[in-house]
Amino acid sequence: MFGCFKKLIAFLIQILFVLVAPFIAVRKVWLIVAEDNGYILKVSNLGVKLQNQILLDNISFNAKKGTTLAILGPNGAGKTILLKTLLNLVPHTGSIEWTEKVKIGYVPQYVAVSDIPMSVREFLSIGNGVDIENSLKKVRLNDNSILNKRLGVLSGGQLRRVLIAWALNDNPNVLLLDEPTTGVDMDSEEPIYLMLNDIKKTQKITIFLITHNIHIVQEYADDLLALNKCLTFCGPAAEIAKPDIQRQIYGETVCVETIRGET
Amino acid sequence: MLDTTFYSLILSIFVGVATGYLGSLMVLEKMALVGDALSHVALPGLAIGISFHFNPFLGAFVFLFVSAAIIWHIQRVTKISFEALVGAMFTLALAIGILLYGTHLEDLENALFGDISQVTLLSTVGAAAACVIAIILTKIIYNKLVLAMISEDLAISKGINVARTNLLYLFLVSVVVAIGIQIVGTLLVGFLVIVPAIAAKNLSSHMRRYSWLSAVFGAIAGFSGVFLWSTFGFGIAFPGPLVVFVGIAIFAITAIINWRLKLTS
Numbered sequence: 448m449f450g451c452f453k454k455l456i457a458f459l460i461q462i463l464f465v466l467v468a469p470f471i472a473v474r475k476v477w478l479i480v481a482e483d484n485g486y487i488l489k490v491s492n493l494g495v496k497l498q499n500q501i502l503l504d505n506i507s508f509n510a511k512k513g514t515t516l517a518i519l520g521p522n523g524a525g526k527t528i529l530l531k532t533l534l535n536l537v538p539h540t541g542s543i544e545w546t547e548k549v550k551i552g553y554v555p556q557y558v559a560v561s562d563i564p565m566s567v568r569e570f571l572s573i574g575n576g577v578d579i580e581n582s583l584k585k586v587r588l589n590d591n592s593i594l595n596k597r598l599g600v601l602s603g604g605q606l607r608r609v610l611i612a613w614a615l616n617d618n619p620n621v622l623l624l625d626e627p628t629t630g631v632d633m634d635s636e637e638p639i640y641l642m643l644n645d646i647k648k649t650q651k652i653t654i655f656l657i658t659h660n661i662h663i664v665q666e667y668a669d670d671l672l673a674l675n676k677c678l679t680f681c682g683p684a685a686e687i688a689k690p691d692i693q694r695q696i697y698g699e700t701v702c703v704e705t706i707r708g709e710t
Numbered sequence: 711m712l713d714t715t716f717y718s719l720i721l722s723i724f725v726g727v728a729t730g731y732l733g734s735l736m737v738l739e740k741m742a743l744v745g746d747a748l749s750h751v752a753l754p755g756l757a758i759g760i761s762f763h764f765n766p767f768l769g770a771f772v773f774l775f776v777s778a779a780i781i782w783h784i785q786r787v788t789k790i791s792f793e794a795l796v797g798a799m800f801t802l803a804l805a806i807g808i809l810l811y812g813t814h815l816e817d818l819e820n821a822l823f824g825d826i827s828q829v830t831l832l833s834t835v836g837a838a839a840a841c842v843i844a845i846i847l848t849k850i851i852y853n854k855l856v857l858a859m860i861s862e863d864l865a866i867s868k869g870i871n872v873a874r875t876n877l878l879y880l881f882l883v884s885v886v887v888a889i890g891i892q893i894v895g896t897l898l899v900g901f902l903v904i905v906p907a908i909a910a911k912n913l914s915s916h917m918r919r920y921s922w923l924s925a926v927f928g929a930i931a932g933f934s935g936v937f938l939w940s941t942f943g944f945g946i947a948f949p950g951p952l953v954v955f956v957g958i959a960i961f962a963i964t965a966i967i968n969w970r971l972k973l974t975s
Contacts, residue, residue: 536866553867558861560860562738563738563860564917565856565917568916595916596915597915598860
């Protein structure tokens with residue numbers, strides 16, 4: 448009888464905690480390691496297993512500060528999971544060490560904005576003390592009339608730029624971009640990467656970028672990480688031009704001129 | 711009798727504002743029907759309150775929150791869709807409710823359609839205070855909830871505990887729905903959660919206007935419904951249907967305005 452009462456009290460305290468907790472903003476505390484050889488991130492033996500399925504297996508790599516690291520791989524290779532793991536959203540084994548205090552900006556691939564009556568101004572001002580016009584300039588949206596538009600009516604390119612502006616809001620030093628040109632036509636893709644390149648240089652940001660586009664890897668990335676649950680390649684991005692490296696990543700040389708049949 | 715009418719008019723304003731404001735989030739979450747079904751879950755709680763002679767709305771609130779918390783937990787663990795779970799819970803609660811009422815059908819009638827003849831000064835003040843607190847707390851977590859709707863990962867990466875914020879929101883919805891049952895009954899309280907919000911959506915391209923318009927429309931529907939009923943009677947025993955008619959009229963007007971002026975583009 449008494450045990451039952453104790454359980455009830457414990458339950459009530461738990462409920463009280465659950466109700467109060469959302470008001471206490473808990474910032475993630477990252478593991479800070481003193482040593483630093485120009486690397487901002489050191490990942491070793493990273494593994495992610497969800498519901499008995501191995502999603503990432505024994506991944507080790509380093510990322511240099513102020514560079515762009517492209518992440519390449521087929522669908523289901525674990526690219527998005529890798530970014531989420533870096534954000535500490537997913538339980539994992541192995542170690543993720545940031546060599547300095549990092550603030551991470553994140554641009555997810557999918558956002559549900561079509562049905563939400565929220566203006567660009569309101570979206571950008573979530574968080575505090577934000578200079579909205581300045582953050583629009585950063586992503587080269589120079590027409591301020593966009594501020595009063597609803598998120599759902601923006602074009603694909605505008606929405607991506609607004610999401611990047613939002614991620615840049617609290618001056619991060621790391622940017623995680625999950626296919627930042629999803630829903631963007633081919634002509635508008637390049638300007639977005641040019642813009643990201645400029646932001647990287649002027650604000651000394653390290654960028655992690657998921658993409659499927661080899662051309663983008665060659666032009667805008669410094670290093671390349673190819674994934675297929677485990678690492679298939681890790682090295683300078685320029686290496687992607689070499690046929691044997693392509694064979695290593697894709698299993699065979701990629702012929703961009705001809706359309707290949709289903710394998 | 712005059713006092714009861716006066717109190718219920720005051721109460722209808724507070725309830726309208728609270729259901730409208732909280733409902734604006736419910737509609738965005740694509741949980742509009744969840745709000746409706748959830749209100750029926752209150753039925754056994756009301757019955758227990760009546761049988762054991764304590765405030766039936768307290769019983770309603772406890773049932774609402776407990777079932778919301780159970781659904782929240784099962785949904786997190788099993789990933790079964792929220793609507794499906796609410797649907798199952800709703801029919802279960804309805805069955806238990808009818809079982810508990812047994813042959814006391816007039817009590818069931820009051821629970822289904824609302825009973826404002828019992829409204830006192832004390833219950834009005836208590837309910838109004840609960841509504842105000844629910845509105846303030848919702849305002850604090852409003853942006854967090856909207857951010858989680860846009861992308862849950864984005865919200866979590868900003869340090870927001872999405873699961874707990876959702877549970878708190880469900881708790882507040884339970885409070886407001888339990889109070890709303892007093893005015894329009896379990897059958898129609900879902901209306902107060904859904905319709906002011908979709909009417910406001912017709913006229914809004916930004917969040918601020920959307921949320922306060924939804925609250926204002928809720929208040930207008932609640933107040934005018936009770937006012938028309940207490941003044942003209944229309945030969946019906948409950949104000950609920952009149953609240954619904956006023957609300958639908960507001961919705962129709964906003965839909966026409968949006969159609970002509972294209973305000974939401």
